[in-house]
Structure formats: C-alpha cells, structure tokens
Amino acid sequence: MSASVLFDAPGPRARSWTLAGNIVGALVVLAVAAWVLVQLDSKGQLEPQLWADAVSARTWQYYLIPGLLNTLRAAAFAIVGSIVFGLVFGTGRLSQIGLVRGVSGTVVEFFRAVPVLLMMVFFYGLFGQLLPGVGDKAFLAVVVALILYNGSVIAELVRSGVGNLPRGQGEAGLAIGLTPGQTLRSVQLPQALVAMLPAMVSQIVVVLKDSALGQLIGYQELLRTGQIVYSADGNPLQVLTVVAVVFIVLNLLLTVVAHQLSRLLSSRTAGQTIEGTGIGNPTAVAAGAGGTDKI
C-alpha cells in the first residue's frame, strides 16, 4: 500500500515510534506463526511423511491433477454459460418492453437470492429424474447452478455498466437517428462490456471457488479428490492445505489479470472500469482517504 494520507509524512520521533510499532507488530505476527507451528507439532501434524504423501507424484498424478482438471472444466463451461445468460437477461432488463423487463428482473433477482448449493442439490435431483442415462449428472448440476447464479450477477453487471455510462452516449445515439434498441446494441453495450471486463474476470474467481461446492453432491473436483487422498493416507490437514494453496494461486493470478485489465481498459470506455469484490455484487469504489490501490 502506498503512503496513506491518514498519517503525516513522519518526523524523527514518529519514525522511531513507527519503527518500534513495526518491530512489535512483526514480533506478534511471528509469535502467532510460532504458536501455530508448536500446536501443529504437538499434535504430530508436522511429520514429514504426512506432508510428503500430500504432495507426492502419485497424489498429483492420480488424484489432484484429474480433480483440478474437473474443477477447471466445470468453471470453463460455467463462465461461458454465465456470460451468455448475463447478456441475455442483462439486456432484457434494459428492454423497452415492460413484460421482458419484468420477467428478466424476476429471474435475475430470484437466482441471486437462492444459495448456489440449494440449486446444485435441486438440479442433481432433477437430472437424476429427467436424464437417467447420463453418467455425469453431478457435473451438469454444478454447471447449471453456477450459470444461473453467476449469470444473474453478470446480468446486473451489464445493467450497471450501461447505467454508469455518461448520459450523453445514449443521447448521441438517439440524436443520430438510431432506435433505442440500436443505441443499446451499437453504442452503449460495447462500452459497457469493456468497462465490466475486469469485474467479469473477478467473477471467474467466484465461479472457481463455488465449483468446490460440487463436492457436496459428489462431483469429482479438486476438493473431492483431495478427500479421497486423505481418507486413504490419514492426512486431512496437509491435503486440504495443498488443495487450498492451488485455489489461492489460481485466484491470485486471476485477480492480477483483473487489476491489469482494469488499468489497461480505463481509457477505452466512457464508463468506469470496476473490479469485482469476489463476493456478492461488485461495487464501484471512488478514490478517497485510504489510497486508491486494491489488492
């Protein structure tokens, strides 16, 4: 974080105070870390064998990598589907026709309010009845549930993206004789899509994280294959740590991409580029006292 304006450019006394605070802070952080390590050791969780089993070539080859591929497969289908769903219902909410607006609004608000896990459980049951021959019902249920929730979030992004454009953009479209629909499609949507691209990349983080819910309906994603490993080797703490690290690295990379996109694209649109928050609805944040950087 760059220097915040909450505190002044420090003088000699403040610098020594900050240094002392820094040392105390670092000691507290180290003490917490040491305490955690001691606790782990006292319960025998630092045994090299337990960790070696969690990251062995066999574990990766037969369990974690196939699981990761399934996670990525579900996330890829879900994100493509969500974008289509979001564009359809997002523009639906901006329609000139009241009925289309009403139906799209109801659909979007409904799927944003219902927990993804409930949808997965429901679709798993539904596909079990409708498609008795299909093998991977859990995969379908995961993908459909993720599309309905994240598609609704993207629909809101489309709507707010168009809403955040300067009014002059829409007025200019109408002034040169385009119909409202043409204005939306050829003037407002292209700029809104550029503005919301970083938030859409942030939404992939949400999709990746939520795909782990598939574990609860038996989809063979990364967490599930990790569970298979630790129920055989008896090292849940170690395997779950490895699985979490894989997710964290993937998501941090996506966050960096979103941040760079946001900076790169801000000159390409009349709207304001925003990054998602990784939870709930992305909200635009103006620069203020806390500095402008985001992680």
Next chain:
Amino acid sequence: MNDYLSGLGALLQQYDVLGAFWTNIQLTFWGALIALALGTLLALMRISPIASLRWAGATYVSIFRNTPLTIIMTFMVMGVWTALQIQLADNFEDNFFRLAVVGLAVYHAAFVCEAIRSGVNTVPLGQAEAARAIGLSFLPAARLIILPQAFRGATAPLGNTLIALLKNSTVAAAASVSWETSSTMKTMIEFNPNYLWEIFAVFAIGYVILVIPIGLLTTWLSRRLAVKR
C-alpha cells in the same frame, strides 16, 4: 389432488423446515458478529502506518478471500477438529455448529475488511487532512473522523457481505451441521423424489423472503446514512 396436498402436508410436518432455517439464521448471526469484529480489526491494520501490520492484514485477506468456503468448512472439521483435536463444545451438535461459525467468520472477515476499506475510500482526502491539521494522530483521527464516515459509506458493501453470509451459511453442510437447510433439503429430496419441485420451491422462497428485505433495508440505510457531499 387431496392425496397430493396431504402428502405434501405430511412431508412438511415430518421435517423441521422452519427449524432448519432458524439454524441458518443463527449461523449467520454469530458468523456476522465475529466477522464484523475481526474484519474491522483487519481493516484498521490495513490502513495503519505500521508496515508489518499492513502486510499481515493484506496476507490474511488474500489467503481467505481466495480459498473456497467449502474447503475452509471441511478444514474446520477434518483439520481443526479431527487432526488437531480442538473441540469447541462437549456435545457433537454444538461442536459442529461452533466450528461452522468460526469457518464462516474467518472467511467473511476478509470481505468485511475490504468492505470497510472501500468505505474508507469514500471519505474525501480533506477529512483526513483536516483531522491532521487540528493535531489528531492516527488512532484518534481514525476513531473520530475516518471510521464513523467509513462505516456509513460501507453500508452497501457490508449489506452485500451479510446477504452472501446468509446464503453461504448453507455450506455449513460441509462442516457436518446436518440439520441446516441444504442438508435438510437434500435428505427430503432423497426420500421424497416425487415432491422435488415443491421441496425446492419451499427452500428457495424461504431464502428469497430472507434475502430481499435485507437487500432493501441496506439500500435504504446506505442512502439514509450516506454523508452528503
């Protein structure tokens, strides 16, 4: 038709749907309380002049914000309880419930921290500069000038986090809280597949009824509390 209705009625009597929702509300309440306290502390660390605390806060946020909640919940049971033998209550039910609350709290604290930080960002520079000009140092400036305005500016993102927390309380299923809504719904569907749509409708409408008022309330509050600038 009568068979259908009496079947549905018997089903709703057999399973404690309201009790399941009450469990999720309790999970949300305690999770939100702890997450708010921890998140405020993290936000203070992240805007403080002390680099090591800033770093610790940022590390916490990037770890917990990017880990799937399902893994955190599984970790609470398999890592904290099974492997480390840390028990939060004597009986199984309370133990799983408290583990789930801690899991929800540590995950959502990262988002509370970011919500408050985005609230701090709504406070204009001049406020911090004025606070400094009248001689307030970091903590008094934060306590008297910045945070009161920041919490008002953070109402909308905090409300979003609360809604997400309520919906995410269903993930307590991964922490063996088997009497909450998603697990109850799963069991009901397993044993009564012919009422699949009805069962989903009951639970989905339950969440719509809970979520939409929170959304309306926080939107109203965030408008009412917004500092006119």
